[in-house]
Amino acid sequence: MPLYDYKCDSCGHTFEVNHRMSETPEISCAQCDSKQVRKILSTGGILGSTKMGQSDAPAPSPCAGGGCASGMCGLS
Ligand SMILES: [Zn+2]
Incomplete structure (x- = not known):
């Protein structure tokens, strides 16, 4: 529930x-x-929930799981 x-216009209290x-x-x-x-x-x-879709956590590297099949990481 949002x-x-x-x-409040009377006392200015926000809640x-x-x-x-x-x-x-x-x-x-x-x-x-x-x-x-x-x-x-x-x-x-x-507003906060709309931002959740664009996480600023870095995308997991495909190399980290040993799944790099492109040869671009040079570690395989
Ligand atoms: Zn009030």
Whole structure:
């Protein structure tokens, strides 16, 4: 379930709420209980998950497993 950041217009408190993307539950401020809250763009949650597809871990070398069949590594 995605995590959304909300900011309270009354006191400026920011907090996170878990709810389904299709739902817009009535959110009240966790600090002052005001209903004047707005969704703000989260740096985590959905944006973070889209980055997961492009891992910055290096691709495993084919030579590391002894599977180099191209002869380009010069180790075989
Ligand atoms: Zn508040």
